[in-house]
Amino acid sequence: MWKPNGRRRTKLLLDYATKMTAYPFNSAYDCVFHAQHKNLYEQYQRFISSFEVRTIPHFEAAEIPSTYILPNKPSNKPPWSLKIPSILYTTHNKSESTTHPLALQLLFAEIRHNYSNHQPIYTDGSENQEKVSAAMYAPPSVDTVRPPNNSSIFSAELYALLLALQRIQSHKSSKFIVFTDSLPSLHSLSSFKITHPLVLQLLEFYNVLLQKSETTVFCGNKKVDSIARTAWNSDMSSFKVPYSDFKPFSTKYKNCFWQLEWDTLVINYIEYSPL
Known part of the structure; x- marks a missing residue:
């Protein structure tokens, strides 16, 4: 079961990854989407996984349409x-x-x-x-x-x-x-x-x-x-x-896990007695 902080952390990770998609020339882009040595984290699980290893599976599961995100480029003129x-x-x-x-x-x-x-x-x-x-x-x-x-x-x-x-x-x-x-x-x-x-x-x-x-x-x-x-x-x-159009995808993804947790609770309804 995810903790509330875990849900929020995943949403923030997805928001950042979605924004980074619009900046392919940013130096952090390759670190997010083309990280190296990913297999090492499977062999040495005591190490904290890289951002890509932790985020990309959620990014793909959230079905964020990254191919339709418009790159943010600086103006050609001052x-x-x-x-x-x-x-x-x-x-x-x-x-x-x-x-x-x-x-x-x-x-x-x-x-x-x-x-x-x-x-x-x-x-x-x-x-x-x-x-x-x-x-x-x-x-x-x-x-x-x-x-x-x-x-x-x-x-x-x-x-x-x-x-x-x-x-x-x-x-x-x-x-x-x-x-x-x-x-x-x-x-x-x-x-x-x-x-x-x-x-x-x-x-x-x-x-x-x-x-x-x-x-x-x-x-x-x-x-x-x-x-x-x-x-x-x-x-x-x-x-x-712009990437901001697809930010609701991360919220929807987080809410799906929240709803799943709620549905699996033993008591997920409010009992009441008629007057």
Whole structure:
């Protein structure tokens, strides 16, 4: 039977191994996943086993999809040279619960009028249990992608923005306005959260496109939600996601052992007497 500290220790080991998967160039990577002299620990069991010997069996049993983890790489450019996109929070200043739908529609129409010389692009992410999908709608073109199962909706929304930037790269226009209803995505861009690999990719891509276009990213649309849902049943793409999306696997693995211990207890129910 595992002790509570043993369960927590195993979870922390899995969390670290999951994070280390995203840093293949780290000097500790080979020590974690390609340790040498593993047979010696079987011959001399009085020695404390290495991290890999103790962790990898749990890592494999937890079925953490390491092949879908996006490597964390430093920026190709000095971070301070990256420019932050121009972001409008106009629609998010209005609460949908207290604002009449017509008022929101008028606000959206006003934004479209003010940016009438910009090509509109709409993005959204959608979630259905373990499946997530991302969609981009640049009239009349539609593009969808389904990230790996158990990815976060946040990653799907960021991938939808990447799809929009890819469309901008091949478009003839020079000015674009990207609509998204993902407030966390916009906050991550405005706060320069470059520790997140997808946010860093977006900022780098945006700066490359600055030579060609003026891109404005802001929230306030539901047009692409139905399109994103249609991608739930499509094949998974080769896109990878940050390691943090798969951290719940270690918690689930720990809880499975906890549940097993509970099920094997002699008394695992509460007796009560009716009044």
